[in-house]
Amino acid sequence: MKRMKKLETQESDNTEKLISFLQKGLFKIFIVVLVIALILGGIAFINILPVDSENQENVNFLIENGEGTGSVIDKLYDQGLIRNTFVAKIYVRLSDGIAIYPGTYILSKSMSLDEIFTTLSTGNSLENEEHLVTFIEGKNMEYYIDKISEEFGFKKEDILSKLSDEEFLKSLIKDYWFIEEDILDKDIYFPLEGYIFPDTYAFRKDATIESVIKVLLDEMDHVLSNYKEDITSSSYSVHGLLTLASVVELEAVSEEDRAMVAGVFYNRLNKGIPLGSDVTSYYGVHKDLKEPLYDKEINECNAYNTRGTCAVKGLPVGPICSPSLSSIKAVLKPTDTDYLFFVADKNNKVYFAHTNEENIKKKNELIKNNLWPE
Secondary structure, three states: OHHHHHHHHHHHHHHHHHHHHHHHHHHHHHHHHHHHHHHHHHHHHHHHOOOOOOOOOOEEEEEOOOOOHHHHHHHHHHOOOOOOHHHHHHHHHHOOOOOOOOEEEEEOOOOOHHHHHHHHOOOOOOOOOEEEEEOOOOOOHHHHHHHHHHHHOOOHHHHHHHHHOHHHHHHHHHHOOOOOHHHHOOOOOOOOOOOOOOOEEEEEOOOOHHHHHHHHHHHHHHHHHOOHHHHHHOOOOHHHHHHHHHHHHHHOOOHHHHHHHHHHHHHHHHHOOOOOOHHHHHHHOOOOOOOOOOHHHHOOOOOOOOOOOOOOOOOOOOOOOOOOHHHHHHHHOOOOOOOOEEEEOOOOOEEEEOOHHHHHHHHHHHHHOOOOOO
8 A cells, every 4th residue: 555655656756747847848949939939020020121211212113014022022122122032022921902013113212111012002103193283374385384394303495395396286286176287387486375274283293295285285175175166166266266365364354354355355356456465565575464564565576466566467476375264265255345445453453445545544544543553
């Protein structure tokens, strides 16, 4: 009996020793595994960090159609945008919902692995990303050239070269029903003056000068197509209508006044009287409307000037600005009136007259009452 108890005690001690040994062994294994995991985790963590957090220089990264993830990761590494291809591939495999789309993306070495793949999986490539630009009505082509250069970084001389390229202009005449041979007149300062419809546009970030111009013309096509019946029934060409609308744009502000001014201009045209518009004289000598206009400039001979001794009889050779829809509608649906003259005060209110004497009297009255524009 005593012998059996001794054996049982010995077996119990052996079991405890075995358990203790196993526990110590498992603990050691756990420690080793933990250390390895920490090392691997540290390596992985380091490799998902930005290559150079201080370097924010933009890098255009292209993903071709049909290009696989592995190839994309190799290219990212070759361009110095990620630290480790193996970690990147594991990251993509373990991440749900990552789908890489073709296109050109703006990346930088300051971006983490997560930021890079978030960008590549959005599909917001340069080809798809939109850039909003607003063009204001009543501005001339010099303004639009400055605006396009500022927004897209094109050189002004390159924009002007494209706008003056006869081969390009002829292709536009062929492609757009409202653009006519009139724009090729040698006396026109800017062939597409007046053909840019003022509005807010969404352009692709990778837009070219030519594509920008065509987006603008496409919108003018859309706008004018709504009034095609009125345009074709007019005794004036589209070019003539846009020219008159551009003058109306700068002579009046309200829709009512613009329709009246258009009616006055039609009366003068029908009677063979020059338009007598200051704004055409300003444009003819390349002057801002806020500057004073001198007699020698009023009498200067050019294809735009409708005042003075060299006044053009009829319409100027082309538009002098981009007219708004309000001004386009005014020349298509002018107010039926017998007025031949008008003046505007400094608050843009327009006064109409039948005779030049009445017009001069109104002008003197405005000057006396401190309402004449300075």
